[in-house]
Amino acid sequence: MSLSEMVAEITMFDRIGGKATVDRLVEAFYGYMDSLPEAKTIRDMHDGDLGPIGDVLKRYLTEWTGGPKLYSPEKGHPRLRQRHMGFPIDNAARDAWMTCMHKALVETISDQAAREELEGNMKKLADWMRNRE
Numbered sequence: 001m002s003l004s005e006m007v008a009e010i011t012m013f014d015r016i017g018g019k020a021t022v023d024r025l026v027e028a029f030y031g032y033m034d035s036l037p038e039a040k041t042i043r044d045m046h047d048g049d050l051g052p053i054g055d056v057l058k059r060y061l062t063e064w065t066g067g068p069k070l071y072s073p074e075k076g077h078p079r080l081r082q083r084h085m086g087f088p089i090d091n092a093a094r095d096a097w098m099t100c101m102h103k104a105l106v107e108t109i110s111d112q113a114a115r116e117e118l119e120g121n122m123k124k125l126a127d128w129m130r131n132r133e
Contacts, residue, residue, distance in 0.1 A: 011066025015114040019062065026058045028104035036103075042096045045087045065118070090132040098126050 013022070030050045033039045046053060059070035087093075101122055109115040 012114065012118055013062060013065040013067030015111060016065065016109050016118065018067065021108055022058055022061050022065070022067070024108045025104050026054050026061065028107045029057070029100050030054050032100040032103045036096075036100060039096045039100050042093050042100075045093075088132050089130050091130065093132075094126045094130055098123060101126075 016022070016025075030053075033043050033046075034050065056071070059074070063069050063071040102119060105115050105119050105122075109118065
């Protein structure tokens with residue numbers, strides 16, 4: 001196997017540090033959502049206890065970044081946009097979500113190149129989730 005083939009097999013999940021990093025990322029993300037005034041609108045879209053949805057996000061991000069399939073065996077295809085259609089996601093909500101995620105990424109992922117790549121992919125996902133003007 002060539003070096004380029006070995007590098008191509010390294011997943012984002014592995015690059016960022018695996019399960020421990022995904023767990024810290026999600027915990028930091030929801031910590032920011034819970035504490036930042038600019039995140040109030042998106043925080044209000046969630047139940048009081050963020051624990052259960054945090055567990056779902058951990059499973060989703062693990063799988064989305066190339067780690068073990070922890071989300072789809074239980075939930076099926078993510079259908080993220082469909083699952084979020086009942087929530088008013090406009091530019092402000094997208095931006096609030098990304099503010100929390102950006103801070104969490106900076107806090108938890110030391111590999112700058114991996115962090116920037118992951119954040120770029122998350123920005124595309126967050127933009128695609130908008131369902132309101």
